[in-house]
Amino acid sequence: MSAAWHLTRYPILAKKKILLIDRTFEPRDDRTWCFWSMDSVPDPVPVYRKWEKMEVRVLQERMTGEIRETPYYCVKSAPYSAEMQKALEGSGVEFLEGDVLEIKAGNEKAVVKTSSGDFTAGLVIDTIPPNHKQEGELSLLQHFAGWEIETEEPVFDPSTIRFMDFDIPQKAGATFIYVLPYSENKALIEYTLFSDQLLEKEEYAKGIEDYIRDRYPGQMYKVGRKEFGVIPMAPGIYDQPENAHVIRLGQAAGMPKASTGYTFSRIHWLAAKLARDLSDGKRPDLSNPSRLRYRLYDILLLDIIHNQPDQILPVFYHFFKLNRFEMLLRFLDEKTSFTEDLFIMSTVPFAPFIKAIKDRKNLLLREL
Numbered sequence: 001m002s003a004a005w006h007l008t009r010y011p012i013l014a015k016k017k018i019l020l021i022d023r024t025f026e027p028r029d030d031r032t033w034c035f036w037s038m039d040s041v042p043d044p045v046p047v048y049r050k051w052e053k054m055e056v057r058v059l060q061e062r063m064t065g066e067i068r069e070t071p072y073y074c075v076k077s078a079p080y081s082a083e084m085q086k087a088l089e090g091s092g093v094e095f096l097e098g099d100v101l102e103i104k105a106g107n108e109k110a111v112v113k114t115s116s117g118d119f120t121a122g123l124v125i126d127t128i129p130p131n132h133k134q135e136g137e138l139s140l141l142q143h144f145a146g147w148e149i150e151t152e153e154p155v156f157d158p159s160t161i162r163f164m165d166f167d168i169p170q171k172a173g174a175t176f177i178y179v180l181p182y183s184e185n186k187a188l189i190e191y192t193l194f195s196d197q198l199l200e201k202e203e204y205a206k207g208i209e210d211y212i213r214d215r216y217p218g219q220m221y222k223v224g225r226k227e228f229g230v231i232p233m234a235p236g237i238y239d240q241p242e243n244a245h246v247i248r249l250g251q252a253a254g255m256p257k258a259s260t261g262y263t264f265s266r267i268h269w270l271a272a273k274l275a276r277d278l279s280d281g282k283r284p285d286l287s288n289p290s291r292l293r294y295r296l297y298d299i300l301l302l303d304i305i306h307n308q309p310d311q312i313l314p315v316f317y318h319f320f321k322l323n324r325f326e327m328l329l330r331f332l333d334e335k336t337s338f339t340e341d342l343f344i345m346s347t348v349p350f351a352p353f354i355k356a357i358k359d360r361k362n363l364l365l366r367e368l
C-alpha cells in the first residue's frame with residue numbers, strides 16, 4: 001500500500017492500472033510502527049502519538065534527553081491500513097484478496113499466479129516477506145513480544161519513551177525492554193532480544209511480567225492488545241531479482257536496518273525512490289538500501305552482538321551516555337555527516353570494534 005501510494009503521486013504512473021493483491025485487506029491491529037523521520041511518509045498516515053523526550057537505561061544508569069529535532073512517532077497498523085486504503089481507492093487503485101502462489105518473470109512481462117486467477121503486468125512489486133531466519137554470516141533475529149497494559153494508578157510519564165532499558169537479566173542474548181507510554185496509566189511494554197534463537201512463548205510473557213513487577217511494584221494492571229514480531233537483522237543478504245519486471249520491496253528486499261531492525265521509514269523512502277525512478281523512466285535501483293559506511297558500521301555492531309556479548313552493554317552505555325540522543329537517532333537513520341560519525345566512534349570503547357574489524361575482515365572487504 002505504501003508503494004502504491006507513492007506511485008499514485010506521479011501523474012504518469014497514476015495513469016497506469018495498479019492492482020494490489022493480499023490475503024486480506026481487513027485492517028489488522030497487530031503492529032505498532034515507530035520511527036523518527038517523516039521524510040517520504042504519506043500524508044494520510046495517522047500518527048497515534050508523538051514524543052519529544054527519550055530515556056535509556058544501561059548499567060544501572062538512567063539517561064534522559066530531548067528529541068525535539070527527531071520526534072519519535074507511533075502509528076498503529078489498523079488505522080494506517082484503513083486510511084491508506086481510502087486514499088488509494090480514491091486514486092483508482094484496485095484491490096484483490098487472494099493468495100499469491102507464484103511470481104513468474106518473463107522477457108516482456110511478469111505473471112502473478114494467485115488463488116483468484118493469474119495476472120500479467122509490466123512490473124510486479126513483490127513484498128512477500130521471506131522466512132524469518134536468513135542464512136548468512138552474522139545473521140541474527142530481533143524478536144519481541146509487546147503487551148498494551150492499563151495500570152490502576154498513574155505510573156508512566158507520557159512525555160518520555162523508554163527506548164531501551166537494558167537493566168534486566170541478560171540471559172539469552174542482548175535483551176531490553178521498550179516502553180511506549182500512551183498516557184499516565186497506559187503503555188505498550190515490549191520484551192526484545194537480539195539473538196539467533198526464538199524463545200518459548202511463556203518466556204516473553206515472563207520477561208514482561210517480571211519487568212512490570214520490578215519497575216512498578218504492587219501495581220494492578222489489565223492486559224489489552226498483544227503483539228509479537230521477528231525481524232531479520234543481517235548485513236546485505238537479500239538480492240533484487242535480475243529480471244526487470246519484478247522488484248522486491250519491504251522486508252522481502254532486506255530493508256530492515258541490519259543493526260536495529262527499524263524498517264517503516266526505510267520502506268517509505270525506498271518506495272518514494274522507486275516511484276521517482278519509474279516516473280523518470282529509469283530502472284529503479286533498490287539493491288543497497290544503506291550507504292557503504294553504514295553497512296560497515298552495522299557489520300561491526302552485529303559482530304559485537306554475536307561474538308562479544310559481554311561488550312554490548314559497555315558499548316551501548318558509552319553510545320548513549322556521551323552523545324546527544326538527536327544525533328544518535330539521526331545516526332541510526334543513516335543521516336549523520338562523517339564528522340558526526342567520527343565523533344560518535346570516539347565515544348565508544350575501541351577494543352571490541354578493533355576485534356570485530358579483525359574477525360570480520362573478509363565480510364567487510366566483500367562490502368567494499
Ligand SMILES: Cc1cc2nc3c(=O)[nH]c(=O)nc-3n(C[C@H](O)[C@H](O)[C@H](O)COP(=O)(O)OP(=O)(O)OC[C@H]3O[C@@H](n4cnc5c(N)ncnc54)[C@H](O)[C@@H]3O)c2cc1C
Pocket residue numbers: 021022023024030031032033034035098099100101127128129227228229230231249250251252261262263264265267
Ligand atoms: C509486531 C511488529 C512491530 C514492528 N514495529 C516496527 C517499528 O516500530 N518500527 C519499524 O521501523 N519497523 C517495525 N516492524 C518491522 C517492519 O516495519 C514491519 O514488519 C513491516 O510491516 C514490514 O513491511 P512489509 O511490507 O515488508 O511486510 P508486511 O507488512 O508483513 O506485509 C506483507 C504482506 O504480504 C501479505 N502476504 C504474505 N504472503 C502472501 C501471499 N502468499 N499471498 C498474498 N499476500 C501475502 C501479508 O498478508 C502482508 O499483508 C515491526 C514488525 C512487527 C512484526
